Amino acid sequence: MRLAAALPAALLALCSLTAAAQAPAAPKVPRKPVQKAAPPPVAQTPPMGWNSWNFFAGRVSDQDIRNAADQLVATGMKGAGYVYINIDDTWEGERDSNGVLHSNSKFPGMKALADYVHSKGLKLGIYSSPGPQTCAGYAGSLGHEVQDAQLYASWGIDYLKYDLCSYIPEVMMIQAPNDKAAQMRLMIAAYGKMDKALKATGRPIVYSLCQYGWDAVWEWGPQVGANLWRTTDDIQPNWNSMYTLLNEQAGLAPYAGPGHWNDPDMLEVGNGKLSLAENRTHFSMWAMLAAPLLAGNDLPNMTPQVRAILTNRDVIAIDQDRLGREATRAYSEGEVDVWTRHLSGGAMAIAVVNAGSDRYSTHPFHLSLAKLGLHGPLKAKDLWTGKPITLTDNMPLEIPSHDILLVRIAAP
Ligand code: GLA
Numbered sequence: 001m002r003l004a005a006a007l008p009a010a011l012l013a014l015c016s017l018t019a020a021a022q023a024p025a026a027p028k029v030p031r032k033p034v035q036k037a038a039p040p041p042v043a044q045t046p047p048m049g050w051n052s053w054n055f056f057a058g059r060v061s062d063q064d065i066r067n068a069a070d071q072l073v074a075t076g077m078k079g080a081g082y083v084y085i086n087i088d089d090t091w092e093g094e095r096d097s098n099g100v101l102h103s104n105s106k107f108p109g110m111k112a113l114a115d116y117v118h119s120k121g122l123k124l125g126i127y128s129s130p131g132p133q134t135c136a137g138y139a140g141s142l143g144h145e146v147q148d149a150q151l152y153a154s155w156g157i158d159y160l161k162y163d164l165c166s167y168i169p170e171v172m173m174i175q176a177p178n179d180k181a182a183q184m185r186l187m188i189a190a191y192g193k194m195d196k197a198l199k200a201t202g203r204p205i206v207y208s209l210c211q212y213g214w215d216a217v218w219e220w221g222p223q224v225g226a227n228l229w230r231t232t233d234d235i236q237p238n239w240n241s242m243y244t245l246l247n248e249q250a251g252l253a254p255y256a257g258p259g260h261w262n263d264p265d266m267l268e269v270g271n272g273k274l275s276l277a278e279n280r281t282h283f284s285m286w287a288m289l290a291a292p293l294l295a296g297n298d299l300p301n302m303t304p305q306v307r308a309i310l311t312n313r314d315v316i317a318i319d320q321d322r323l324g325r326e327a328t329r330a331y332s333e334g335e336v337d338v339w340t341r342h343l344s345g346g347a348m349a350i351a352v353v354n355a356g357s358d359r360y361s362t363h364p365f366h367l368s369l370a371k372l373g374l375h376g377p378l379k380a381k382d383l384w385t386g387k388p389i390t391l392t393d394n395m396p397l398e399i400p401s402h403d404i405l406l407v408r409i410a411a412p
Pocket of ligand 1: 163
């Protein structure tokens with residue numbers, strides 16, 4: 001990386017030396033603006049961190065972000081791989097007469113906040129929209145893309161979530177009413193514009209698209225420089241929402257890989273009415289999906305059980321596997337789904353989810369290894385008990401309602 005960055009400068013120096021030797025009195029020409037070297041690649045594994053929206057929504061403040069940074073360190077989450085602290089919507093204030101956007105009174109100093117987060121060895125993310133307003137009605141980036149990207153870089157921002165919101169009614173519907181193809185072109189252009197602006201800063205900034213999974217975003221997300229794109233509507237902290245979003249991921253595996261990920265939305269682990277079994281299933285399946293692991297819970301008041309789920313290193317290792325191959329749904333039988341994920345070194349993860357709603361009995365199910373192209377006996381590790389398990393053909397499994405069996409096989 002260092003060599004690649006140094007090379008153009010060395011070539012330039014050589015050219016100017018040669019030019020100086022050959023041309024004695026070259027007329028003065030205006031200098032071109034310095035072209036910053038392309039930033040190094042980001043998100044080679046799915047981004048991990050915490051985002052303010054799922055717990056704080058519009059109430060988030062500078063202090064909440066600092067607390068989240070402190071807690072990420074204190075709870076061992078940073079040690080487990082969580083790096084980004086992402087401020088979602090409602091930090092934005094007004095633009096001044098030069099068009100420079102200022103943060104609002106909840107966020108008195110963005111540079112100081114970024115410095116604080118960086119001092120903990122963490123990275124800071126921010127949020128905007130290609131439209132004139134964000135989803136919560138705050139200032140968006142329309143017409144100020146380059147200026148905003150420069151501002152983020154000057155603060156030390158490392159991640160941008162760019163949320164479509166008002167760009168639909170205020171731009172797409174007005175500039176191209178009744179013309180879906182033209183609306184698409186406008187949307188793609190808007191996302192491409194911010195990508196260029198971010199890259200021009202020379203700072204490595206993760207670029208996260210949020211347009212709710214419409215218009216087969218996975219097909220064109222990489223073309224506009226996205227490192228991840230939302231594949232779904234907003235998640236809610238309950239089983240039905242989580243399970244609906246999970247099922248919508250079937251078929252999307254071919255589109256994910258290092259540097260470009262499907263994003264079934266941020267984690268609700270520890271929020272709302274999710275039981276411990278549901279939290280386990282949610283976390284396991286987001287790891288199987290190679291999804292970004294962005295916790296969204298109240299970190300200072302997290303229970304030890306929720307913390308144990310979020311910091312399960314075996315499960316995180318599935319998510320962060322360097323091959324970057326997302327799980328596919330191998331088969332479903334009634335209320336039970338079986339997903340598999342190929343991992344580096346020829347390893348494999350198998351997840352068996354019991355989506356049945358009977359909370360008072362177990363659900364005997366026979367796992368068909370043949371349907372997974374495998375045959376037993378196979379030595380594996382149960383990633384929630386931490387114990388070895390041997391998988392046999394047509395193995396009877398008793399998985400409680402909304403719970404999961406997640407295993408890793410070293411060499412199937
Ligand atoms: C949309 C997004 C959410 C959140 C809110 C903020 O609904 O999908 O994730 O960012 O906007 O207003």
